Amino acid sequence: MTKKNVNKPNWLSLINIDSVYSSDKQRKAFSLFTMIGISIVVIALLVFLNYKVYSPILTTSLIIVNITNISCSIYFIKTGNLQVVALISMSIVCMMFVALVYTGGKDNTALYWLMFYPVVTFASLGVRLGAWLGFTLLFSCIVILYGPNFGQVSYGDVEKTRFIASFSMVFLFSFIGEYFRHKSHMAIADITLEQKQDAYTDPLTGIANRRFITSHFLKLAQTRPEQYLPFSILLIDLDNFKSLNDTHGHDFGDTVLIEFTKLLESQFLATALKARYGGEEFVVILPQVTVATATVIANKFREAVAGHVIFTDDKQRISITCSIGISQVNKVTDYDDSLKQADEALYSAKAAGRNRVVSSPISN
DSSP: OOOOOSSOOGGGGGOOOHHHHHHHHHHHHHHHHHHHHHHHHHHHHHHHHHTTTSOHHHHHHHHHHHHHHHHHHHHHHHHOOHHHHHHHHHHHHHHHHHHHHHHOTGGGOGGGGGTTHHHHHHHHHOHHHHHHHHHHHHHHHHHHHHSOOSSOOOOOHHHHHHHHHHHHHHHHHHHHHHHHHHHHHHHHHHHHHHHHHHHTBOTTTOSEEHHHIIIIIHHHHHHOHHHHOSEEEEEEEETTHHHHHHHHOHHHHHHHHHHHHHHHHHHSOTTSEEEEEETTEEEEEEETOOHHHHHHHHHHHHHHHHTOEEEOTTOOEEEOOEEEEEEEESSGGGHHHHHHHHHHHHHHHHHTTSSOEEEOOOOO
């Protein structure tokens, strides 16, 4: 059957692919903190062994870098804000490398330490910020190596040329690698999101299916109870739907389901979750709405359905009605029990003559 979207449902925005982005964050964090861990140990050893040889500028820069790296690590543990930590850490390391190139380090070996910087910067910050910091370091080195004399140490012409060429190559290929890795990651993320949205969408009506409620919505309500609890469940069933199918055919039955879905979308607020639960049965979840208020809302919807006319292919006017059972969920763990209560209330509505609303008592 061809998928027919009634309109673009905003419930899809609730679907996330955090696991995909989480793995990328782990990769960035691993790259960054591997660099931080190594740099803390190496810098501490270098300062301890060479503080008499290093210039005061270099020694101070190295100590500041270590203090910053340790502080950023503590900040990340407390906040989990990787982007800020990575930007601060790599900026400080960039300034340290500028100071290192300026002073020459021990025996003018400073240039060797810079080669890993583009790799770690792109891996931890991504293409845009990685390119800015990498280019900043490269430009600063060119000024120090080939610019006017600011009191910096002197490097050999061959050494300078080879360093700039080598660093530029590492920078270029790190950029290419990260750029296409990012494009691939985003393509995978888009495909994953589309597949997840399709898995949670009813193919006929375009609204959510029951899998979305159990696999996604309840988890959201569990993690953000202040946004959802308590919520009311409206279990809605179209009256005499089988006879409509038998009399006018299944194609007309599909039309009725689609028209009914349009009423759901137009009569309930956007914050309400509408889902097709199976066949002619639908569920509406009203976040932060009690049974008393939900009963009033449900009766207005029932009246709107009863007043709606659907035309068959031969222009017959068909009116439909629905029965609604309501219950309230105070804790997410009680959802299954509340759904059973709503189902019992729906059965009572059917038994009482259909086209009516019955609400279950609120359980403590």
